[in-house]
Structure formats: structure tokens, C-alpha cells
Amino acid sequence: MRKINxxxxxxxxxxxxxxxxxxxxxxxxxxxxxxxIVLRRVxxxxxxKDRGIKFEEGVFIDDAQKVVDDPEIDIIVExxxxxxxxxxxxxKAIKNGKQVVxxxxxxxxxxxxxxxxxxxxKNVDIAFxxxxxxxxxxxxxxxxxxxxxRIYAMTGILNGTCNxxxxxxxxxxxxxxxxxxxxxxxxxxxxDPTLDIEGFDTAHKLSILMSLAYGININFxxxxxxxxxxxxxxxxxxxKQFGYKIKLLAITKKRETGIEARVHPTMIPFDNLLSxxxxxxxxxxxxxxxxxxxxxxxxxxxxxPTASAVVSDxxxxxxxxxxxxxxxxxxxxxxxxxxxxxSILPIDDIxxxxxxxxxxxxxxxxxxxISGILGEHNISIKSVNQKSRKTNEPVPIVMVTHxxxxxxxxxxxxxxSSLNIVCDKPVLIRIxxxxx
Amino acid sequence: MRKINxxxxxxxxxxxxxxxxxxxxxxxxxxxxxxxIVLRRVxxxxxxKDRGIKFEEGVFIDDAQKVVDDPEIDIIVExxxxxxxxxxxxxKAIKNGKQVVxxxxxxxxxxxxxxxxxxxxKNVDIAFxxxxxxxxxxxxxxxxxxxxxRIYAMTGILNGTCNxxxxxxxxxxxxxxxxxxxxxxxxxxxxDPTLDIEGFDTAHKLSILMSLAYGININFxxxxxxxxxxxxxxxxxxxKQFGYKIKLLAITKKRETGIEARVHPTMIPFDNLLSxxxxxxxxxxxxxxxxxxxxxxxxxxxxxPTASAVVSDxxxxxxxxxxxxxxxxxxxxxxxxxxxxxSILPIDDIxxxxxxxxxxxxxxxxxxxISGILGEHNISIKSVNQKSRKTNEPVPIVMVTHxxxxxxxxxxxxxxSSLNIVCDKPVLIRIxxxxx
Numbered sequence: 001m002r003k004i005n006x007x008x009x010x011x012x013x014x015x016x017x018x019x020x021x022x023x024x025x026x027x028x029x030x031x032x033x034x035x036x037i038v039l040r041r042v043x044x045x046x047x048x049k050d051r052g053i054k055f056e057e058g059v060f061i062d063d064a065q066k067v068v069d070d071p072e073i074d075i076i077v078e079x080x081x082x083x084x085x086x087x088x089x090x091x092k093a094i095k096n097g098k099q100v101v102x103x104x105x106x107x108x109x110x111x112x113x114x115x116x117x118x119x120x121x122k123n124v125d126i127a128f129x130x131x132x133x134x135x136x137x138x139x140x141x142x143x144x145x146x147x148x149x150r151i152y153a154m155t156g157i158l159n160g161t162c163n164x165x166x167x168x169x170x171x172x173x174x175x176x177x178x179x180x181x182x183x184x185x186x187x188x189x190x191x192d193p194t195l196d197i198e199g200f201d202t203a204h205k206l207s208i209l210m211s212l213a214y215g216i217n218i219n220f221x222x223x224x225x226x227x228x229x230x231x232x233x234x235x236x237x238x239x240k241q242f243g244y245k246i247k248l249l250a251i252t253k254k255r256e257t258g259i260e261a262r263v264h265p266t267m268i269p270f271d272n273l274l275s276x277x278x279x280x281x282x283x284x285x286x287x288x289x290x291x292x293x294x295x296x297x298x299x300x301x302x303x304x305p306t307a308s309a310v311v312s313d314x315x316x317x318x319x320x321x322x323x324x325x326x327x328x329x330x331x332x333x334x335x336x337x338x339x340x341x342x343s344i345l346p347i348d349d350i351x352x353x354x355x356x357x358x359x360x361x362x363x364x365x366x367x368x369x370i371s372g373i374l375g376e377h378n379i380s381i382k383s384v385n386q387k388s389r390k391t392n393e394p395v396p397i398v399m400v401t402h403x404x405x406x407x408x409x410x411x412x413x414x415x416x417s418s419l420n421i422v423c424d425k426p427v428l429i430r431i432x433x434x435x436x
Numbered sequence: 437m438r439k440i441n442x443x444x445x446x447x448x449x450x451x452x453x454x455x456x457x458x459x460x461x462x463x464x465x466x467x468x469x470x471x472x473i474v475l476r477r478v479x480x481x482x483x484x485k486d487r488g489i490k491f492e493e494g495v496f497i498d499d500a501q502k503v504v505d506d507p508e509i510d511i512i513v514e515x516x517x518x519x520x521x522x523x524x525x526x527x528k529a530i531k532n533g534k535q536v537v538x539x540x541x542x543x544x545x546x547x548x549x550x551x552x553x554x555x556x557x558k559n560v561d562i563a564f565x566x567x568x569x570x571x572x573x574x575x576x577x578x579x580x581x582x583x584x585x586r587i588y589a590m591t592g593i594l595n596g597t598c599n600x601x602x603x604x605x606x607x608x609x610x611x612x613x614x615x616x617x618x619x620x621x622x623x624x625x626x627x628d629p630t631l632d633i634e635g636f637d638t639a640h641k642l643s644i645l646m647s648l649a650y651g652i653n654i655n656f657x658x659x660x661x662x663x664x665x666x667x668x669x670x671x672x673x674x675x676k677q678f679g680y681k682i683k684l685l686a687i688t689k690k691r692e693t694g695i696e697a698r699v700h701p702t703m704i705p706f707d708n709l710l711s712x713x714x715x716x717x718x719x720x721x722x723x724x725x726x727x728x729x730x731x732x733x734x735x736x737x738x739x740x741p742t743a744s745a746v747v748s749d750x751x752x753x754x755x756x757x758x759x760x761x762x763x764x765x766x767x768x769x770x771x772x773x774x775x776x777x778x779s780i781l782p783i784d785d786i787x788x789x790x791x792x793x794x795x796x797x798x799x800x801x802x803x804x805x806i807s808g809i810l811g812e813h814n815i816s817i818k819s820v821n822q823k824s825r826k827t828n829e830p831v832p833i834v835m836v837t838h839x840x841x842x843x844x845x846x847x848x849x850x851x852x853s854s855l856n857i858v859c860d861k862p863v864l865i866r867i868x869x870x871x872x
Contacts, residue, residue, distance in 0.1 A: 021584050021726055031651055031774035032583050032766070129581070134729040137573070137581030145565070145573030147468050148457050148747030215467055273733065290457055290744035291571040294734040297709065298727060308726035311584030325759035330468070338467035342689060 001035040004318040007067035007098075009089055011044035014103055014130070016051045017307030018077060022314070023053065033315050035322065041067040062279070066094045067190075075317050077310060078102040087111055092124075094118045099321065101313040103130035103306060106195070109204035109220040110212075115332050125326050127313035132205040133158060133282050135305035136296040137312070141286065142212040143333040149288030151213040153253045153434065157277050158205045158286030160301040161196035161250040162228050164188045164280045166265075170245065173233045188280050198227035199263040201247065206250040210261060214254060214342065215334035219261075222344035235357060235427060238398045239267050242355070242383060245275040246358035249432060250284075258345040267431040268357055273297075348407035353382070353431035356401070358416065359394040359424040366421050367397060376410035376418035379404040394423040400431065437471040440754040443503035443534075444513045445525055447480035447496075450539055450566070451515035452487045453743030458750075459489065469751055471758065477503040504528045511753050513746060514538040524549050526562075529552045535757065539566035539742060542631070545640035545656040548647075550854055552767050561762050562748035568641040569594060569718050571741035572732040573748070578648040579723065579769040585724030587649040589689045592720030592870065593713050594641045596737040597632035598664050598684040600624040602701075603714045606681065609669045624716050634663035635684065635699040642686040646697060649722070650690060650768035650778060655697075658780035662700035670791060671863060674834045675703050676793070678819060681711040685868060686720075694781040703791050703867040709733075739824040784843040789818070789867035792837070794852065795830040795860040803833060813848035815840040830859040836867065 006022065008015055019288045022029070022039050030036055042055060043064040061067070068076060068089060076093035078100060080086040086107050093100050100119070102108070108115070108128055119126045123226045129139045130392075133156070142151070157163050168179035180197065195201045207220040209269060218299035228248050237248050244267035253260040268275045273295055277283040282300025287293050299305035332339060367386055374381065385397045413426055442458065444451055458465070458475050466472055478491060479500040485793060497503070504512060504525060512529035514536060516522040522543050527550075529536050536555070538544070544551070544564055555562045565575045569592070578587070593599050597619060604615035616633065619625035631637045643656040664684050675682050680703035689696040704711045709731055713719040718736025721729050735741035758763045796802045803822055810817060819836045849862055 017726075025584055025586060025725070028586055029584060031770050032579075034766075034771045063546075135730055137577055140576065140581055141573055143468075144742065144752065145576055147749045147751045148461055148465060148744050150461060150464055271712075273709065273712060276707075276712060288744070289461070290740040291748075292735050292741060294571055294732070296730070296732055300732040304726040305728060308582065308584050308724065311726075312581045315583045316580065319761075319764050323759070323761035325755075325761035325762045325764065326758045328755050328761065330470075334467050334469045 001322060003036045003038050004075065004321060005038050005040040005073045006075050006077060006314060007041045007043070007070060008039060008077045008079060008101065009043045009064045009067055010081065010411070011042055011051060012079065012081070013303050014306045014310065015044070017080035017303035018079065018310045019051070019053050021304065021307045021311050029311070029315065033318055035318070037314060037318060038351045040073055041070060045170040047158055051404055064089055068096060068098070073098060074321055075099045075101060075314060077314065078104060083107050083110055090115055091118060094122050097122055097124060099125045099317040099326070101310055101317060103128065103310055105131040105201065105204040105208060109207045109218060112208070112218040120336055121140045123326055124136065125317050125320055126331050127317055128208070129313045130306045132208055132311035133296065134298065134300040134302065136282060136284065136298045136300065137309070138209065138284055138296055139212060139297055141296065143293070143329050146286065146288050146291060146294070149290045151254070151286060152290045153287040154213060154250070154284060155274065156250045156275055157247050157282050158247060158250050158284065158300060159196055159202045160280035161189045161193060162202070162280060163277065166198070166228060166231065166246060166248065169231060169233055170236050171366045173379040175227055176231060177235065197229055199225040202248060202250050202263045206252060206261060206263060210252050210259065212333040214259065215332070215338055216259070216340055216342050219344055222261065224262040224264070224347040228265050231265050234396070235355070237427060238357065238385065239355065241385060242267070242400050244355070244431065245270065246429065247274060247277070249274070251432065255345065257349070259342045260350055261344045262347060262350065267429055268434060270282060272434055286378050286409065324416045328392065348410065350406045351403050352406070353403055353433060354401045354409060355429040355431055356399050357427040358397045359420055360393055360397055361421045361423065362389055369419065370397065370416055373415050374401070374412050379408055379412055393414045395404060439472045439474050439759060440757060441474050441476040441509045442511050442750060443476060443506060444515060445503055446515035446517065447487060448515065448517070449739050450742045451480070452489065453739035454513060454515065454746045455487070455489055457743045457747050465747070465751065470755055473709060473750060473754060475838065476509055476627055477506060479503045500525055501614045503532070504532060504634065509534060510726055511535045511537060511750060513750065514540060519543050519546055524534045526551055527554060530558050530560050533558055533560060535561045535694060535753040535762070537563045537746055539564065539746055541567040541637065541640040541644060545643045545654060547715070548644070548654040554768065556772055559762055561753050561756055562767055563753055564644070565749050566742050566745035568644055568737040568740065569720060569732065570734065571744045572718060572720065572734045573745070574720055574732055575648060577730070577732065578645065579765050582722060582724050582727060582730070585726045587690070587722060587724045589723040590645055590649060590686070591710065592686045593683055593710055593718050594686050594720065594736060595632055595638045596716035596718060597625045597629060598638070599713065599718070600716045601633070602667065602682060602684065603662055605667060605669055606672050611669065612665055612667060614723055624664040633665055635661040638684060638686045638699045642688060642697060645735060645796060646688050649688070649775055650695065651768070652778045655780055657809060658697065660698040660700070660783040664701055667701050670832070671791070671865060674793065674821065675733065675791065675865070676766065677703055677821060678703070678836050679789070680867065681706065682865065683710060683713070683834065685710070685797065687868065691781065693785070694779045696786055697780045698783060698786065701865055703865055703870065705858040739764065784846065786842045787839050788842070789839055789869055790837045790845060791865040791867055792835050793863040794858055796833055796835045797829045797857045797859065798825055798827055799857060805855065805857065806833065806852055808847050809851050810837070812842040815844055815848055
């Protein structure tokens with residue numbers, strides 16, 4: 001059988017991991033694939049940095065263009081990241097008729113439609129397993145393993161940085177800023193952590209998963225996004241008292257009127273397996289009509305776990321090359337002609353349970369006033385925690401509600417915030433109970 | 437694109453689920469696959485039973501032979517179970533050049549070699565995702581998603597019946613026999629539960645997974661097997677005190693000298709996610725050099741979860757038919773010419789931690805006597821629980837050891853059992869701590 005030639009562009013953390021894995025596990029990949037995968041070219045602007053890999057003469061170069069144009073190369077592996085050069089490289093690779101592997105969630109979430117359209121026209125495969133969930137084969141699961149299921153919901157912890165920080169705040173009662181610094185020191189957070197901590201990275205991933213699950217065009221812009229920067233030890237402590245942990249979740253549900261799609265800090269009960277996913281680990285639950293709930297759990301980032309997913313894509317595309325079966329599985333799980341646009345519902349339309357923390361003066365009748373206003377807005381309280389402290393300082397009143405509508409909550413909050421007994425802006429954290 | 441014709445043989449629980457899923461989710465399968473999967477024939481000896489499905493005229497027949505011989509049928513789905521007729525049906529289907537989907541773990545574990553050899557010779561695909569872990573795509577994960585990894589260990593809860601029974605014993609302090617009756621009443625255990633409760637079903641599955649992970653011929657006979665019939669509430673209670681839950685685990689580890697492969701009740705710490713897998717659910721952790729630990733969790737049995745896996749196989753093989761890419765992924769993950777025989781180590785060779793319960797007379801010096809004998813056999817104790825009761829009745833002495841060798845444990849037990857202060861046969865349960 002003929003060998004498969006790889007051109008790897010971008011040799012940062014994950015790119016280096018891919019090169020290492022292809023070289024160190026070459027034997028076992030041959031035993032499984034039946035032929036050799038040759039790392040023909042690796043391009044990076046920084047060719048001086050030692051990556052601990054001994055490339056053969058002439059393999060490691062600084063000219064990405066030369067890799068994309070190399071007629072011997074079958075598969076381009078884009079590991080540059082970002083939406084600039086990476087996009088040009090991928091589009092050029094497609095134009096040259098090369099198969100493409102990428103881990104670039106931001107690019108796919110933003111420009112997937114263009115890229116897939118070009119790839120489809122050229123009968124080129126684009127694989128992107130590593131873009132969501134690191135080593136977890138969630139994309140393969142959605143595209144292949146769950147192919148007989150109508151998927152109606154997904155809930156995931158998809159960002160290791162946020163999960164690491166939240167675990168720190170929970171276990172060590174750190175403040176957000178301390179936990180972020182710790183995460184940066186340990187390499188779990190970037191120097192500019194905005195993409196992660198503000199929830200954008202999670203939303204990029206969610207937009208890809210929703211497209212695969214529901215057969216819709218990738219829609220990142222309409223996802224409701226709230227990051228973790230406002231999470232405090234006090235809310236984590238109260239959550240614990242109510243039997244919940246706080247996680248940054250990606251949540252989507254298919255409803256008759258449209259799709260729910262939201263990323264926000266969420267309280268989940270201790271007996272939900274997702275509440276036990278700690279540190280930089282990721283997990284996702286997919287709910288389908290035949291499988292019920294299926295959960296995947298593993299390292300969602302890091303050099304080698306992500307490289308594992310990239311190599312699985314490389315082997316998948318190699319098989320398509322060897323068997324001349326390009327396009328065997330559609331990029332986004334559904335055949336192009338069936339991909340629809342279904343709107344994402346505004347956050348005001350969701351119904352869920354809530355945790356509220358009000359900061360109010362310790363005066364008689366405060367709780368009755370607040371709960372009265374909630375009641376007028378169809379919000380019924382499941383559980384309350386208020387400790388009188390005989391002080392002039394504001395005290396926290398925390399409560400958990402039954403199912404309520406987000407728009408009602410907003411209206412009630414407007415009224416409550418205007419009361420002069422209420423001091424700070426009320427805190428709201430959504431709760432995700434498992435559907436019974 | 438041309439349609440794919442299916443012949444389903446055996447319309448029991450899972451077979452019925454497959455027929456239902458193919459019919460009820462036909463639209464969504466077309467949107468993903470790009471063509472229709474037609475349920476052309478369904479055969480079962482009992483054609484009178486109402487399965488709640490309206491088959492088209494002439495589809496449902498009692499003659500399996502007619503299905504296997506139908507030249508229009510592309511894929512035979514064997515849902516008969518057992519090792520008799522099922523084997524004949526599959527071999528005949530292969531002979532007729534048809535692709536085969538099966539969920540029959542017992543058959544593959546026992547006759548896989550013959551079946552795969554025939555299939556290879558005829559360039560026919562055999563798919564068997566539903567044979568292990570119900571809806572969990574563990575076979576796809578091993579064959580495809582983890583293709584770049586050297587896999588060195590797997591640990592799984594692979595039998596829903598056993599897990600349901602153990603959960604009952606744990607939560608309700610039932611005795612084994614009561615819990616089994618309860619499981620049978622609820623449909624979680626068969627009338628003859630031997631295959632499940634004695635660990636054979638778990639071992640069948642383990643033999644398949646090991647073959648896929650390590651590239652070895654399927655070897656069921658050398659797996660060490662111990663069922664759950666001797667598990668008592670008292671050991672579960674002591675386990676809890678030491679911070680463990682008891683689960684029936686399939687465990688395999690690749691060691692330099694060979695492969696560890698064993699199925700037995702095992703104590704696992706509370707913080708291992710597997711300890712939270714309750715009721716009829718299944719889960720498996722795969723450890724690879726790149727991924728670290730990857731865990732899958734979901735329904736390991738039941739009509740629709742299993743049907744979901746069967747349908748994913750049907751679609752996979754349909755894609756191979758449509759793209760003429762049969763044999764694209766080797767049956768057992770490795771190319772035939774690389775499949776090796778690696779011996780399974782005898783149980784005496786394993787090293788692990790142990791829980792012991794001795795039943796001894798409440799006399800001075802008993803503990804020192806027992807621990808002395810253990811020490812002489814290189815078994816060092818991590819933790820002990822002995823409560824003196826000032827009674828003439830035997831009292832339990834329970835302990836947890838550090839890492840010890842099984843052969844040493846056996847020798848020590850021989851000596852300890854012969855002491856006249858020791859009353860009953862000592863109880864031994866292996867412990868699985870996560871590798872640090």
C-alpha cells in the first residue's frame with residue numbers, strides 16, 4: 001500500500017505533540033492502518049526552538065507556503081490557531097486538493113461555512129476532532145456512533161482552564177483572581193485568558209457540536225455566553241449547602257420552538273457525574289432518543305491528549321485516501337442538502353431553576369417583600385437560606401427556585417433591585433437538574 | 437445513491453429495537469447517510485408475538501435461510517444470540533458475500549477467529565459495536581479514535597445485571613439472593629443468570645476489548661473469572677469504612693511479561709468515577725500513552741441503547757458499501773498480519789492491593805499471629821479494623837494491604853486457614869487504586 005505524506009503547519013504545543021506521536025508510535029500506527037504515515041514537512045516561523053524531536057534533514061522548515069504547495073503531500077495538518085493565516089492555509093490546501101486536519105475551533109465556529117463549502121466543491125475531507133473536547137471522540141460519536149439517534153440535548157464541561165479555576169475556588173476557597181494567577185503559573189491558562197474565562201472558547205465548541213447534532217449551520221453568534229469571572233467563594237459555599245457544585249457548562253436543548261444554546265456558570269447536583277469532573281478535565285453528556293444519556297470524560301486539552309485526536313483524524317483521512325472514499329462521512333454529520341437553519345432561542349425564553357443571592361438590609365419583612373415580588377412574577381421558591389445577624393450591614397438572602405422563565409426573572413429582578421432595602425445587584429446562577 | 441437492504445435475523449428484544457429504530461428514525465438516517473436503509477426482511481421463529489411494529493407485507497417471515505440467501509440483501513443483522521444457529525447464519529452470510537452486523541459477544545469471544553478468517557477471505561465486513569458496552573462506542577473508540585495510542589490498561593463495568601445487583605446490595609443492604617430476585621423481577625437479570633453473575637459475560641467482552649487494544653487474537657479461556665455471588669453486605673459495609681465501593685470489574689493491564697486479564701469483584705475508591713456508576717449503567721476507562729485516561733459511560737444493555745449501537749454499525753457498513761471501501765478499518769483494529777498471540781498472565785502473577793476478612797476467635801494475640809504470617813509472606817498491612825466483642829463467637833478482622841503478589845497471598849492464606857483460632861475461610865477482595 002502507498003505511504004501517506006503529511007505536512008504539519010504550526011509547531012507549537014499541539015503541533016509538537018502530533019509530530020511526536022506520529023514518530024514515536026509509528027510502528028503501532030502501521031500495524032493498525034497497514035501503511036506508513038510519513039511526516040514529510042513541518043513548518044513553523046520559529047525553527048530555532050528545541051522541541052525535543054529529531055526531524056530528518058529538510059523536514060523542518062519555516063515556509064508554510066512550501067508545505068501547502070508540495071505536490072507529494074496528501075494531508076495538511078493546520079496547527080497554527082487563530083483566524084488569520086490558519087484560514088488562508090486551509091483554503092489554499094483545499095484549493096490544492098489536499099485533505100485537511102485542524103483543531104481550530106475558533107476558525108470553524110467563525111468561518112466553517114466558507115471552509116466546508118470550498119472543501120465540498122473540491123471533494124476534500126476536513127477533519128476536526130481535536131477542536132472539541134481534546135482526546136474525547138465526541139465528534140466521531142456524534143457523526144458516527146449516534147447516527148441512528150435524534151439528539152435532543154447536550155451538556156458539557158468543555159474548557160479545562162475554567163474548570164481548573166472553578167475547582168481551585170471550590171477546593172481552596174480562592175478568589176477568582178488568585179485562582180486565575182495559579183492557573184497561569186501552572187500553564188492551565190494563557191497570558192490573555194479572555195477567550196477561556198469569558199466563555200467564548202466553550203461557545204465555539206458548543207456551536208460545532210450543535211451543528212453536528214442537529215444538522216444546522218454553525219451558529220456561534222446567537223449563543224448566550226456568560227463567563228466565570230464573577231463566581232465567588234460565597235456562592236460556591238451556598239451552592240454546596242443546597243447540594244450543588246458550580247461548573248461552567250455548555251448547554252443545548254432542542255425544543256419545539258427552536259434551540260436552546262447557552263454557556264454560563266451552572267449549579268449541578270452532586271449526583272450528576274459532571275459535578276465530579278475536576279481540574280483540567282472535560283466531560284460531555286449527549287442525550288439521544290435511543291441511547292438515553294451517553295457521557296464521555298477525559299483530558300480536554302494538553303499536548304498529547306489533543307495530539308491523540310489529531311492523529312486519529314489523520315488516520316481516518318488516510319483510510320479515505322487509501323480506499324478512495326473521500327466524503328464517506330459528511331463534515332457536519334448531515335449531508336449538505338439537509339443542513340438547515342434553526343434559530344437559537346433568546347435567553348429570555350429559557351425555563352430552568354435558579355439560585356438567587358440578594359444582599360439586603362437585615363430588617364423585618366425583607367424576605368416577605370422579595371418573595372412576594374418573585375411570586376407576582378410566577379417564580380416559586382423551593383428553598384431559602386437567610387440568617388438574621390442583627391447588624392446594620394447588608395446580609396445575604398439566598399434561595400433556590402422551582403422552574404421559572406428567564407424573562408420573568410429579569411422583570412422581578414428589576415423590581416427587587418429598585419427596593420431601597422436591597423443593596424447590591426442580585427446574583428443569579430442557573431441550575432441544571434437532570435431531567436426526570 | 438442506491439438504497440441499502442437489510443436482513444434482520446432474530447427479533448427478540450434487541451432485534452425489535454433495531455427494527456423500530458430503523459423505521460422510526462428513517463428520516464434522520466437518510467439525512468446523515470444520504471440514502472435509505474430498507475428493512476427488507478425480518479426473520480424470527482415466533483412470528484405471532486406482537487412487537488408493536490407494523491412491518492410491510494411480506495417483510496416478517498419465519499425462515500432465516502430465506503433471508504441469508506436473498507440476493508438483494510446487502511447486510512445481515514444477526515440478533516439471534518448464542519453460539520449455535522447464530523454461527524451458521526453468520527458463516528452462511530459471509531459465504532454469500534454479505535456484510536454482517538452482530539451483537540453476539542459469546543460467539544465472537546468463542547469463534548471470532550474462524551468468523552474473521554472467513555470474512556477476511558471473502559472481503560466482507562463484520563461489525564460488532566453492540567457486543568460490548570451497549571450504546572457506548574467503545575469499539576469505535578479503540579479501533580479509530582485511539583488509533584495513535586499504545587493502550588496499556590482498561591478497567592470497566594461491563595455487565596448491567598451485576599452492577600444492578602451490587603448497587604442493590606450496597607444501597608439496601610440486601611443479600612445476594614434477594615437482590616438477584618429483585619433484578620429478575622425488574623427484567624435486569626435473566627431466568628438463568630449464570631452467564632452474568634458468574635462473570636462470564638464480562639469476560640467475553642473483555643476478551644474482545646483486549647484483542648482490539650493490544651492486537652492479539654481473542655483469548656477468552658485464559659481470563660481469570662470470579663463472579664459476584666459471594667459478595668455480602670458485611671464486606672460492602674467494611675469497604676465503605678475503608679473508602680471503597682465494590683464493583684464487578686473487567687481489568688486488563690499490559691505488562692512487560694504479558695497481559696493481565698481478570699474479572700472479579702473489586703474495591704475502588706470513592707473518588708474513582710467508576711464507583712459512581714450505579715444500577716444497570718456501564719462504564720469503561722481506557723488508558724493510553726497519549727490520551728491518559730478516557731472514560732465512556734452509558735447504558736450497557738437494554739432494547740434501544742443496544743439498538744443504537746447496532747444501527748451505527750449498519751450505517752458504517754452502508755457507507756463502506758456506498759463508497760466501495762470494505763475492509764477500511766480492520767475487524768480487530770490491527771491488520772491481520774500484525775495480530776499476535778501474547779499470553780495472559782496467571783492470576784498468581786498479579787500484584788495489587790487486597791482487602792481481607794478473617795473470621796477468628798476473640799482471643800489475645802490473634803491479630804499479631806495473622807499479621808505475622810502475612811509479614812512473612814511479604815504482605816504489609818495498610819489499615820486494620822478489629823473490634824473486640826468479649827464473646828466466644830468468631831469476630832471479623834478486616835484489613836487492607838499495600839501492594840502484594842497474589843501467589844504470596846495464596847500461600848499466606850493456606851497457613852492462616854490452618855490456624856485453629858481462624859474459623860471460616862478467609863475472604864479476599866482485590867482493590868484497584870488508580871495508578872499514581
